[in-house]
Structures are given as structure tokens and as C-alpha cells.
Amino acid sequence: MTMGVRNARPPQPTLEMVAAEAGVSRATVSRVVNGSPKVRPEVVVSVTAAIERLNYVPNRAARSLASRQTQSVALVVPEDMTKFFGDPYFAAVVQGITQRLDESDYTLNLLVASTDPRHKTMRYLRAGNVDGALVISHHTGDSFVADLESTMPVVFGGRPTNDSGANNYFVDVDNIAGSMSGVQHLVDIGRRRIGTITGPVDMPAGIDRLTGFRRVLENAGLATDAVEHADFTAAGAAAATRRLLERCPDIDALFVASDLMATGALGVLAEQGRAVPRDIAVVAYDDSPAAISGSIGMTTVSQPSKEMGFAMADLLLRLLADDETVPHRNIMPTSLVLRESA
């Protein structure tokens, strides 16, 4: 394909041109660009000047081809766009990741795709576009991760589902302990008929938070049947809440596995005239902006989402730098934040 007149643009300057401009060899310019210590200071100055004059920026394809490194990492999110943008949890994680990456000279490639993660995305990844990958929100069915791990260093946000190899790297919270703290609070304030809206049961976060719920109720000798599954969306949670109220109209408390889902649940409770927390106390999970966006502040299990993103990126960067001391798992703390809903 030839470039038409329409898109004609002045060609970018190359190392070669800078070398000519500065009267040195390509190798020397390369050294200056890469900050090699063994270049005479005066030469550094003149080469730098030439670079400025020509407004030179190294070509990434060439650099990557020669060095066999791309200086960029991918964030793989096996969800559709709507879900990704809809949940403030993702925003927080991405913020943490970019914050860490901004301190380095790695760039981030965002790969959001549930449609065909194993094909187009995997192709992209395997084409040498990135040096490593971060994976969040992965499901049991996501088999592509195994392939991925054989190709490049991978760090997970949340315990990987295939615990086959215990040698994968991940950052997580103790979701069981976290949800236990939230549900225990409901028990402590005297609630006896406690229900839950869960996350997807093909995700560790969904499973573990449900496990914590059950564990507390069993310890307290309470029924554990008021369970409805949802999908970490507000709409899904609203529907689940309707089902739950239909099936167990006598519940006096609700543990919802994410703040975003809790917004959906609270909407249904309001519409059905159930006062919160009087009639039904609600505890959520995340402590994202969604927890304080509504008219009633949510009591929620706080997890350091942004810090987790930061930690994930940090772990991956250390892996890429062949740091031998990297721990395989980084379990971060949760805490219960009390607001009005419970």
C-alpha cells in the first residue's frame, strides 16, 4: 500500500540522521539515547543538541526488534466494555497500575475483550507487542491464561482460578476474611435472617465472598439459604435482589458482593419500600466511589483497589527486571468501613 498525497507527512528523523548532524557514528548516538555512561560528556552534549534540533524520537519497532523488548505491558480484562467502564473498581485498579507505570518507562496497553479473548487478544499478545501482562477479572473458563503464561511473565489481580501451577504471581485480598468481617457485622448488630447477592461463581472473588458469608452464618447457627447469584453489575444485582425478596421476604439484612451491585440492590429495596438500614441492613464490598454516590452511604468491606493495581504493576516490573526476590503472592488487607446502610 502506497502512501497517497493526502496523507503525505515529513519522514521522522532517524538515528542515522542524528549521527550525521552531530558528526558521530550511529552507535554513539545510540549510546547517548540509552544513557550509556561511556560517552565523553562533550559528545553527549553535542549529540543531545542534534537530537533536539532534529526533534528525534527513537522508532519503537526498530528498537524493539533489535533489543527484543517492547517496554510496554498489557492489562488484560476479559469483560465487555460496558462492564469495564461501569464498575469503579476497574477505574481504581487502572489508576494504581498507571501510577506505578508512570514512574517507569513502560507504557500500558489496555486489552478489554470478552468476545474473543483467546484469538485476537492472544494474537496481539503473542505478536510481541508487550513484555508482560497483567490479568484482572478472569473467570474459570478463561483458558487463554495458560498459553499466556508460557509466553511472558504474568501477574494476576485476584487469585488465579487454575491453581494448577502454584508458581503464578498474584495480588489479592483475603476475600473470605473480608466478607466474613462484613457479614459478622450484620450478625453483631442483631440481624438474624441474612441474605446475600453474590458475584459470579466462576470467579474467585465471587466464590470466596460467598464462602465467607456461609462461614459466618454457620458459626452463628443461622440459615444460609438466602443466596442469589449476580454478575457484578447493578442491573444484575437488582434482578437478583427481586428474586431474593420474592423467595425470602423475611430477610432483615443483605450482604452484597460489590458496591456497584449494592447500588442496584438499594434501588430495588427503595422501590419496594424497605427502609435501609431499619428494615434491611446492607453491607457491600469494595469501598469504591459507588459506595458514597447514592443518598445513603454504604457500610462496606474496604479493599485497597488502587494500591492493588499499583502492587500488580510493581510486581510485574520486578519480574521483567529479573528480580529474584519477588514473592509469588501479595495479600493486602481489608477493613470494614461503617456508614449508614448497616
Next chain:
Amino acid sequence: MTMGVRNARPPQPTLEMVAAEAGVSRATVSRVVNGSPKVRPEVVVSVTAAIERLNYVPNRAARSLASRQTQSVALVVPEDMTKFFGDPYFAAVVQGITQRLDESDYTLNLLVASTDPRHKTMRYLRAGNVDGALVISHHTGDSFVADLESTMPVVFGGRPTNDSGANNYFVDVDNIAGSMSGVQHLVDIGRRRIGTITGPVDMPAGIDRLTGFRRVLENAGLATDAVEHADFTAAGAAAATRRLLERCPDIDALFVASDLMATGALGVLAEQGRAVPRDIAVVAYDDSPAAISGSIGMTTVSQPSKEMGFAMADLLLRLLADDETVPHRNIMPTSLVLRESA
């Protein structure tokens, strides 16, 4: 930097290896990979088989270096992460873009950065990482766009601020006409003291929607002083609404320049006991999910955000394909959607 044992991975297969496997030359394999018609069918079959066997994926750096194309485009968003993730408008645009890109074999690179758009981001773009760029939410101060346009094809979402060159490409709605339709509705239902919460006045969308507001009120012979500026965030709009109510306690209607901002405004109105729409009628702008997220559905000026994203990507792709028939501007329609708030 040498690869440590820890990160050792099997090397990716190359064209060369596939050629050996299939018993042909590199050139032939390349032709098969790129779907050249002049290869014997039987050879295509055997090469394809070899590719499958080796699980070969072309290296993008090498391909890009040789072909001088990257097959990827950037979406540049000169805002901080929080704003980007907070506003459903962006989600819609991105969805439209990816939808169009998914039909092609271009990939998207998301560049969200207000911090240092002219440096790190520009460096990235000029390093030959992408063939073209989409720019949304740009401000008057964003001088980097001029540099960008001299480097690669660029398509804007929203009329560019520097109309210096009338030869740039953009997709937009008629914001003036759009806001006029919304404000006119307030006049039509009998409101006489109408205020507005504007977007940033360094952005075309902010300016134009304010212009529309003024134009309608002037035509109707009404006062145009009830104006407070905000920043397209819910919190900013809430603060602006407080200022406005303080200064003009007598307003009976409010035009808010975005749905997200309207959620903030509605919160303040509720907290101050002003009933909507009885005491104060509210018209917003966007028709994003935010318009129906609250307890009261918003009457809002609907713009086809997703379709605009699609159109932007489409325009850029045609530009990259040297399509000579591409129109410089694509102005899409708005419509007023009536709900409960006005």
C-alpha cells in the same frame, strides 16, 4: 539486559522457521501470511499447515519496521483517569470506536493523560507506535494536537479548538442547536427564570452549549445571568449548583451541560428541598446511562455518543486507506428525550 532463568520462555517461531518447516522460502510464507493471491493453492495449504503446527504469529515489530505501518491507532484523551472513567460519555465513545475497529484488523491504544500530554504521550505517538490518532475531550490549551497532525492522520471528536486549519477532520453534533432544543423546552413549559451549569469554557462543547442557552433566552427576552461554570464532573456541578442557588435563589429551571453533571445538580436540589420538576425543571445533555441511573429520569438532549465513536474510527480508517472521498466533518443529529425532570 539478559534474560534470567526465571523468565526463560521458549522463543516464538519465526517466518524463517515456518519456511523451513514447509520447505519453501521466507518470501512465500510471507505471501501466504498476507493473503497474496499469487501462491499455488497447494503451497498455501502446506504453509498454512506449517503455521498451525508451529503456532506461528508474525512479529509485529519486524512487520511494522519493514512495512512502515503498525496497524494500530491511538485514542488520545487529555483528561485524568478519574474523569475518564467517571463519565459514561467516554464509555460510549470508546465502545463505538472499538466496535468499528473490531471489524478491521487495527487495534486500539488508549492514551489517557492530562498530566503531561505533550511529552510522554507525544513521544509515544511520534515513536511510530500508531498509524493515526483519535482525539476526544481536547481543550483550548492542548497545543500538542498541532504537532500531532503534522505527524499522522488525526480525527477529532468534537470540533477542534484551533480552527486555524479548516482542513482537519472531526465528528461532532451541533452543540448549539442541541442545547437550544433543550433550553427551548424549558421556555415552552413556561419557565421564565432559567439557569445553567456549563461545561469548561475552554472546550467547544462547553462553549457551544452555553451559546445555545444564551441564544434561546435572548430570543425569549429572558435574563441570561444565571450561569455557573463547572468541569463536566458530578462534584464540580454540585458545587456550581450551590453557588447558583445562592446567587439566584429564584430560578425555576436548570439546563445542565451533561448528564453526569446533572446527577450532581439533582443531588444538591434534593438536599435543599427543591422538588424536580415542580420547583425546578432540569434538562441535561448526553442521554448517557447517567440520565436514567437516579430515582428520577432526566429529560436530556440526546447525542449519539457511541455512533460518534464509530464514525470517528471509520473516518480515520478511511483516511489511513487513502480514501479520497472522506468528508472533513461529520455532524450527527441530536434529539430531545423527555423524561420526568422537565
Next chain:
DNA sequence: TTGTATGCGTTATCAA
């Protein structure tokens, strides 16, 4: 400290 020469994995130009 600097320069020369080679290779990275493709595409593209020529011949054959």
C-alpha cells in the same frame, strides 16, 4: 571512548 559490522523478523524489489 568511539566506530564497524552484524543481526533482529518482516516486507518488498527483482530476477528467475
Next chain:
DNA sequence: TTGATAACGCATACAA
């Protein structure tokens, strides 16, 4: 229709 062979722009081992 196929195969050598020369770019593409940079990094780097080796020589000087």
C-alpha cells in the same frame, strides 16, 4: 508462481 536479496531503524559484540 517462486526465491534471493536488499531495506526498515536500532542495539550491540567486537575492534580499534
